Amino acid sequence: MSVRKMILGSTLGIAAAAALVAAYAVIPRPADLRAFDPAEMARLETAMWRDYYDKRYAALFYHLYESTRTQFGFSPLRSLQIALGAAGAARTFQPTRSRPEADAALPALVGYYRDFASAAPVAFDAHEAARLELDWWQARREAADPRDYGLTIARVTALTYGRSADDSGIRQFGIARAEAMAFRDARGEAIAEADWAGIENRLGEAYRSLKASVGR
Secondary structure (H helix, E strand, O other): OOOHHHHHHHHHHHHHHHHHHHHHHHHHOOOOOOOOOOOHHHHHHHHHHHHHOOOOOHHHHHHHHHHHHHHOOHHHHHHHHHHHHHHHHHHHHHHOOOHHHHHHHHHHHHHHHHHHHHHHHOOOOOOHHHHHHHHHHHHHOOOHHHHHHHHHHHHHHHHHHHOOOHHHHHHHHHHHHHHHHHHOOOOOOHHHHHHHHHHHHHHHHHHHHHHHHOOO
């Protein structure tokens, strides 16, 4: 075999491999927001909270990507888009100090919910979901009662799953998740590994409640 043929064969092999990788990344998958494992979602969300408060944005992006890819079944490319939108919204919101300033995070949140919409059981309004999401982010920052902004979390969840916000499992999910956040906020800089383990347990209970209401 001539050198030229060897080079040509190698080039074609690399091109074929690249094409397969590209196809793997972009081919749509049958993603489903109901197809999550509660314990794994609790683990990933706990990791994301730690990333956010430590301002480890690269790690936050990675855990967002992992949750979207492994728990909901999105393609690698769509998971990348969703993770970028969520991480971008969190990073934009973090330094703000008022609701008008926080509104700068809305475009990223709208994009995030639009990307998520294809995996939802029913169509929903991405603008409304983003607005409600930002509502509870700001309410939490203003030290509102977790049961109050927990109900807003339940409204976002109900919207994206096509359920009633009065569904007991969804209400329980929203409030339990908010109470886990309030516990983290109360611990502040004194938070320890045992506290994070407790938060993960609380989130596990919240996601089991959600799974019971919307799961497959």
